[in-house]
Amino acid sequence: QVQLVESGGGLVQPGGSLRLSCTASDSLVSLFAMGWYRQCPGKQRELVAVISNYGSAKQYADSVKGRFTIYRDNHEKAVYLRMNSLQPEDTARYYCSTGSWPSANDYWGQGTQVTVSS
Numbered sequence: 001q002v003q004l005v006e007s008g009g010g011l012v013q014p015g016g017s018l019r020l021s022c023t024a025s026d027s028l029v030s031l032f033a034m035g036w037y038r039q040c041p042g043k044q045r046e047l048v049a050v051i052s053n054y055g056s057a058k059q060y061a062d063s064v065k066g067r068f069t070i071y072r073d074n075h076e077k078a079v080y081l082r083m084n085s086l087q088p089e090d091t092a093r094y095y096c097s098t099g100s101w102p103s104a105n106d107y108w109g110q111g112t113q114v115t116v117s118s
Contacts, residue, residue, distance in 0.1 A: 002026040002107050004096045009112030012086055016116070020081040022096030022109060030054070030074040035104035036081045038092035038114075048094070049081060050104050059102055063089075086116045 003025040012018055020036065035050035049060045049070035058070055064083075072079040079096060093113050099106030 002029060002098060004098065004107060004109035006094065006096045006109045006112040009094060009114045011115045011117065013118055014087055014116055016086050017082070017084045018086065018114060020083065020094055020096075020112060020114075022079045024077040024079075024098065027074075027077055029077055029098050032098050032106075033101040033104040034072055034079040035097045036070060036079075037095045037097055037105070038090075039095070039111075040092045045095070047103070050102050051079065052101050057101070083114070086114075088116050090114060091116050 004022055006022045008018060008020040031053055033050055033052050036048040037045045038048050039045040047061060048064055049068055051058050051070045051072050055072050067085045069082040093111040095111045096109040097104050
């Protein structure tokens with residue numbers, strides 16, 4: 001069973017930036033897609049971004065296109081989410097995931113909280 005550990009969340013002011021990191025325990029994650037989901041209390045979890053096994057394909061939620069960038073480093077067994085121009089509506093718990101393309105939702109990390117507030 002693969003383990004995913006996120007880091008990089010925190011409190012940021014509107015317009016600020018954060019980079020989320022996720023490191024996997026198993027090198028075999030290079031064979032699978034990886035993604036970032038987010039969830040607010042009482043709401044369904046939504047896909048933010050997903051990247052294919054070797055990074056050649058990416059998909060983003062419409063709400064984050066042009067602001068967020070997903071990328072991965074398979075040598076480091078890591079996936080990253082660079083978040084720019086953060087707004088209060090981006091506040092959520094962000095989860096790293098991996099699995100089949102494009103949903104990448106077979107395994108989950110514990111999440112990292114992102115709060116955007118002045």
